[in-house]
Amino acid sequence: MSLEIRNLHARIAANGTEILRGLNLTVEKGKVHAIMGPNGSGKSTLSKVLGGHPDYEVTAGEVLLDGVNVLEMEPDVRARAGIFLAFQYPMEIPGVSNANFLRAALQARLPEGEEIEATEFYAKMYEQMDCLEMSRSFTARSVNEGFSGGEKKRNEILQMLMLQPKYAILDETDSGLDIDALKIVAQGVNDYRSPDVGFLVITHYQRLLDYIVPDIVHVLMNGQIVHTGGKELALELEAKGYDWMKEEATV
Amino acid sequence: MSAEVLESAKQIDIDRTAGNFSYDVKHEFDAGVGLTHDTIDYISNVKDEPDWIREFRHKALDVFFSKPTPTHWASKDLEAIVFQNIRYYLSSGQKPTRSWDDVPDDMKKTFERLGIPEQERKFLAGVEAQFDSEAVYSNMKKALGDEGVIFVGSTEGLKEHPEIFKKWFGKVIPTGDNKYSALNSAVFSGGSFIYIPPGVKVKHPLQAYFRINAENFGQFERTLIIADEGSEVMYMEGCTAPKFETATLHSAVVELVAMKGAKIQYVTVQNWSNNVFNLVTKRAVAHEEAEVKWIDCNIGSRLTMKYPGVVLKGRKARGEVISIALAGDGQHQDTGAKMIHAADETTSNIVSKSISLGKGRATYRGLVHIPKHLKGCKNNTECDALLINSTSRTDTYPAITVRGTGNACQHEASVSQISAEQIFYMQQRGLTKAQAMSLSVNGFVNDLVRQFPMEYSVELKRLIDLEMEGSVG
Numbered sequence: 001m002s003l004e005i006r007n008l009h010a011r012i013a014a015n016g017t018e019i020l021r022g023l024n025l026t027v028e029k030g031k032v033h034a035i036m037g038p039n040g041s042g043k044s045t046l047s048k049v050l051g052g053h054p055d056y057e058v059t060a061g062e063v064l065l066d067g068v069n070v071l072e073m074e075p076d077v078r079a080r081a082g083i084f085l086a087f088q089y090p091m092e093i094p095g096v097s098n099a100n101f102l103r104a105a106l107q108a109r110l111p112e113g114e115e116i117e118a119t120e121f122y123a124k125m126y127e128q129m130d131c132l133e134m135s136r137s138f139t140a141r142s143v144n145e146g147f148s149g150g151e152k153k154r155n156e157i158l159q160m161l162m163l164q165p166k167y168a169i170l171d172e173t174d175s176g177l178d179i180d181a182l183k184i185v186a187q188g189v190n191d192y193r194s195p196d197v198g199f200l201v202i203t204h205y206q207r208l209l210d211y212i213v214p215d216i217v218h219v220l221m222n223g224q225i226v227h228t229g230g231k232e233l234a235l236e237l238e239a240k241g242y243d244w245m246k247e248e249a250t251v
Numbered sequence: 252m253s254a255e256v257l258e259s260a261k262q263i264d265i266d267r268t269a270g271n272f273s274y275d276v277k278h279e280f281d282a283g284v285g286l287t288h289d290t291i292d293y294i295s296n297v298k299d300e301p302d303w304i305r306e307f308r309h310k311a312l313d314v315f316f317s318k319p320t321p322t323h324w325a326s327k328d329l330e331a332i333v334f335q336n337i338r339y340y341l342s343s344g345q346k347p348t349r350s351w352d353d354v355p356d357d358m359k360k361t362f363e364r365l366g367i368p369e370q371e372r373k374f375l376a377g378v379e380a381q382f383d384s385e386a387v388y389s390n391m392k393k394a395l396g397d398e399g400v401i402f403v404g405s406t407e408g409l410k411e412h413p414e415i416f417k418k419w420f421g422k423v424i425p426t427g428d429n430k431y432s433a434l435n436s437a438v439f440s441g442g443s444f445i446y447i448p449p450g451v452k453v454k455h456p457l458q459a460y461f462r463i464n465a466e467n468f469g470q471f472e473r474t475l476i477i478a479d480e481g482s483e484v485m486y487m488e489g490c491t492a493p494k495f496e497t498a499t500l501h502s503a504v505v506e507l508v509a510m511k512g513a514k515i516q517y518v519t520v521q522n523w524s525n526n527v528f529n530l531v532t533k534r535a536v537a538h539e540e541a542e543v544k545w546i547d548c549n550i551g552s553r554l555t556m557k558y559p560g561v562v563l564k565g566r567k568a569r570g571e572v573i574s575i576a577l578a579g580d581g582q583h584q585d586t587g588a589k590m591i592h593a594a595d596e597t598t599s600n601i602v603s604k605s606i607s608l609g610k611g612r613a614t615y616r617g618l619v620h621i622p623k624h625l626k627g628c629k630n631n632t633e634c635d636a637l638l639i640n641s642t643s644r645t646d647t648y649p650a651i652t653v654r655g656t657g658n659a660c661q662h663e664a665s666v667s668q669i670s671a672e673q674i675f676y677m678q679q680r681g682l683t684k685a686q687a688m689s690l691s692v693n694g695f696v697n698d699l700v701r702q703f704p705m706e707y708s709v710e711l712k713r714l715i716d717l718e719m720e721g722s723v724g
Contacts, residue, residue, distance in 0.1 A: 075678035091676035095694025
């Protein structure tokens with residue numbers, strides 16, 4: 001069981017600029033894969049393409065979720081099939097409370113005619129919020145509206161814990177977090193690690209990987225995976241930067 | 252996204268399901284097609300009205316004929332109304348029954364399907380149900396009658412309570428206020444007459460339901476509410492009509508009088524079908540320390556022109572208009588508010604939110620008037636527009652005159668769009684595009700919807716969901 005990306009090519013729909021150029025990557029359940037890479041290498045594009053963002057066009061390749069191609073699916077169908085994206089910049093939804101939003105998202109996963117059981121829902125939400133050290137007042141506040149950067153990221157992880165995806169893609173979840181918040185967010189992710197969940201952690205800095213220790217580290221450059229290694233690769237990148245790899249990649 | 256949404260908005264005939272049905276009803280009284288002084292006499296004869304009302308009607312008709320269609324500032328679409336093709340009076344009798352059992356079957360079926368008798372049992376203090384020109388049902392909890400509360404149709408009101416009726420009728424909105432108020436004054440029928448005696452606080456809402464069933468028909472109800480000193484009342488109205496190919500006209504006049512310290516809340520959920528021209532004049536007079544609040548929600552109709560107003564006549568009077576308008580593809584919601592300050596320390600508040608989708612157009616027109624000689628008056632106006640598609644349109648025309656040194660006025664306006672990013676974010680959490688749109692739109696109006704009575708806010712949410720579902724396919 002895996003999220004398998006085969007020879008993925010994608011471009012910006014508006015101007016045709018190609019960003020992903022034949023990317024291959026397989027995220028197995030139970031594993032944490034990290035993707036690192038310099039600015040502009042296509043990291044965020046990869047997460048959006050996997051989510052089905054309408055700004056991008058896939059020109060070739062496949063993305064198989066446990067063997068099923070998801071590329072023809074609408075974003076919400078992919079989400080319900082088990083792909084979760086923790087956004088680098090989570091959107092604000094004015095007037096829609098966090099609790100209502102989560103409830104609607106969970107409701108969308110139920111068969112027609114079935115209703116979320118409210119008491120159970122709140123109990124579970126409060127439990128997860130406590131783990132993430134989020135105040136109860138967040139349930140009534142509009143989704144992400146007026147949240148600090150750190151609060152938004154915690155909220156993303158809360159949504160992940162509530163929606164229980166099979167594959168979670170974390171896009172620069174560490175950006176904008178101070179060290180305490182980073183630890184809390186990492187703890188939330190680590191608690192959710194299990195043989196049934198695969199993670200793809202996209203990050204610019206090695207720092208996050210001290211707390212969410214990856215099984216495999218990939219380097220993305222020019223829309224392709226150019227290097228794959230163990231968790232020590234992240235440390236090497238931190239020490240040496242990406243330039244040496246650029247040279248290696250062009251050789 | 253937007254092109255696709257637009258395409259589906261065009262293709263799909265938006266279904267506001269609940270109201271779109273009609274039964275073939277044979278009307279006993281029919282004034283026929285067209286409008287002349289004979290039409291007036293027919294209506295007056297059938298209703299067996301006193302001479303002063305007959306005269307009032309004839310004069311009003313002359314005013315109506317003499318006034319031009321206001322297309323120099325309003326929509327040219329008004330010219331599509333052919334007054335000589337409309338039927339002005341249709342009824343099966345002039346006296347409403349007090350029991351649903353006695354309402355003729357087809358009409359009873361209609362109101363049952365709309366859930367009116369059920370709502371009455373659940374939470375209303377009184378109900379009036381109007382079918383085409385006349386109320387077919389009118390009833391109020393007995394306890395209220397014992398306290399002296401009057402809640403009857405306008406026809407009954409003017410005959411049985413002439414001393415109160417005559418004193419206020421046509422005083423808040425004179426015949427010549429505008430072309431359509433003149434038309435209403437000429438051919439009015441139905442609507443409510445309510446009197447709340449001093450100090451009586453009506454706990455549960457009174458409700459009127461206006462139903463147009465006939466094609467090529469004009470409904471012209473006339474409502475007059477008087478809340479005497481220190482009394483309180485909430486009145487709610489709902490309206491639906493089946494969808495016909497031809498234009499239907501609804502032109503009401505609603506006059507409210509809040510005496511010293513009285514409170515009136517008037518809630519409207521307008522859900523006419525897309526062939527209805529809804530041209531309504533609503534105004535209140537608020538005496539000393541009185542409060543009038545219009546809560547106005549416009550979802551349906553082809554064109555709505557409605558600007559509920561409050562004349563703040565007594566010191567410390569307070570006026571408020573809370574409005575939500577949803578302009579679907581092909582619809583124009585031209586709504587707003589008028590606040591006429593006419594005494595010291597009067598305050599007014601206008602909050603308007605509109606949503607335009609497809610080629611829908613929402614217009615806000617506001618009038619705030621505070622003359623120089625007044626002191627300590629305040630107005631606050633907020634209008635927010637949400638555009639769903641790139642073809643959606645919104646306009647804001649605030650006319651604010653604030654003179655003098657001791658008066659304050661604040662106006663805020665915003666236009667926003669539901670972004671593709673926001674929809675993607677919500678879809679990524681598993682919501683369909685339509686659910687994401689609905690949730691966003693409901694979020695946008697959420698703070699206003701909370702001011703509606705519970706039963707109505709649930710209904711409102713359902714209507715918005717339906718509308719959004721239709722718009723994204």
